[in-house]
Amino acid sequence: MLSYSAFRIHNDDQGHHAGIEQLPKPEPAEGEVLIRVRYSSVNYKDALAGTGRGKILRTFPLVGGIDAAGEVEVSRHPSYRAGESVIATGWGLSFDHDGAYAEYLCVPGDWLVPMPDGLDARAAMILGTAGFTAALALHRMQANGQCPELGPILVTGASGGVGSMAVAILAHLGYEVVALSGKPDLHDWLKELGASRIVGREALAGATRPLEKGEWGGAIDNVGGELLAQITRTMVPGGNIAAIGLAAGHELHTTVMPFILRGVSLLGCNSVDVPSPLRAELWSHLASDWRPANLETMPSETVRLAGLPDIFERMLDGRTHGRILVEI
Known part of the structure; x- marks a missing residue:
């Protein structure tokens, strides 16, 4: 069985602990989409979840990461086809559903937004949640x-x-x-x-x-x-x-x-449960008339999965600023 790398968070007999693990590559069920994740980002909520300093996750173990951008690998949802670029933020990611700190992400297709013209995976995750x-x-x-x-x-x-x-x-x-x-x-x-x-x-x-x-x-x-x-x-x-x-x-x-x-x-303002039509409208604005002129240069850092624990601690200690990209 094919496996993939993911930053997984546990809370069990050993207490709260998290790190990179190998998980079996999922198969999407009816209505779901399997995404090859290219970029994610680090938000304050991610740092709370990853360190256990905040009660963010509803269930354990769970893959962290509330933001994802990448390409559809397998789709069992009528709105998406293999190869299309998509964005996933909010909904149940890293709450009661595996999140985006992983090479693959399987989610309901209704959670996705097609990548709007004017953005790619990297730019979308500079914006992120x-x-x-x-x-x-x-x-x-x-x-x-x-x-x-x-x-x-x-x-x-x-x-x-x-x-x-x-x-x-x-x-x-x-x-x-x-x-x-x-x-x-x-x-x-x-x-x-x-x-x-x-x-x-x-x-x-x-x-x-x-x-x-x-x-x-x-x-x-x-x-x-x-x-x-x-x-x-x-x-x-x-x-x-x-x-x-x-x-x-x-x-x-x-x-x-x-x-x-x-x-x-x-x-x-609750960005988690925004209805799909408004979600798509806002991403369209972010890709065009609301897009910051200096977007491409805004990230203060880019890290990989192994760098997440250090970033989490620094963020919660107030030693980071701006946007932090995660390159998968």
Whole structure:
């Protein structure tokens, strides 16, 4: 039986452990597609799952990796044929279904998106879930009236995967982008991505009243907690906040005054279960009019499967930035 290499995660009598294993090459069932994976990426969620520091996986053992791009090898789904390039992100990958840190990935065909014109496997995984989530946030904001004329967009956690993608996409579309980052050594890099200026958390530290001076036309928040509460108090009338992350906490202590008196909207973004039509639409945008001009040079690192444990630890310790590609 043919086998393939995969980065597999266990939680058993030996505790949490993970590494490269040889697995039997799967045969797709009716409605499934077998993909030869070319590239994946490393997201914060992947690092939590791979180290066991977060309760991400629902079942064990499981192959990690929530992003995949490659070619169809065998298809038992009417929409796909052998040789076609595809993207897989979200759904059950590295949650209750084997993920993409492997040479092969077998998934329901309904989870896939055809590779849009303008992207290849590498470019698609530079974007990955991070770029897709940033696009989802922008989609939700624009559907709710967001436009450059409302004022600057604040992006928190700007040096991370979603944050850096949001900065690049928004700047490309003509928005004034203010990046919030606590890493001074990355300020020049964020400006290269398109940030007009960089601020630290102290810029919002004094925002304690229910309503403060309106500064932000919109915000994409990757942090949550008290920072998100401070953002609600400093939005201009009609502004939108896309809430994506909760690294600083899942509780939100604020009042309804920004939402009632200023018409501020708080928009939650879940990139996992996006319906297929919208998923394809967003990938089409990312391949064309929303594609960052500097996309090809955005990855800070490229690793192989053997390099994942080190990258996971560095990411959780705050010693990485931007997008990290995994070449299979």
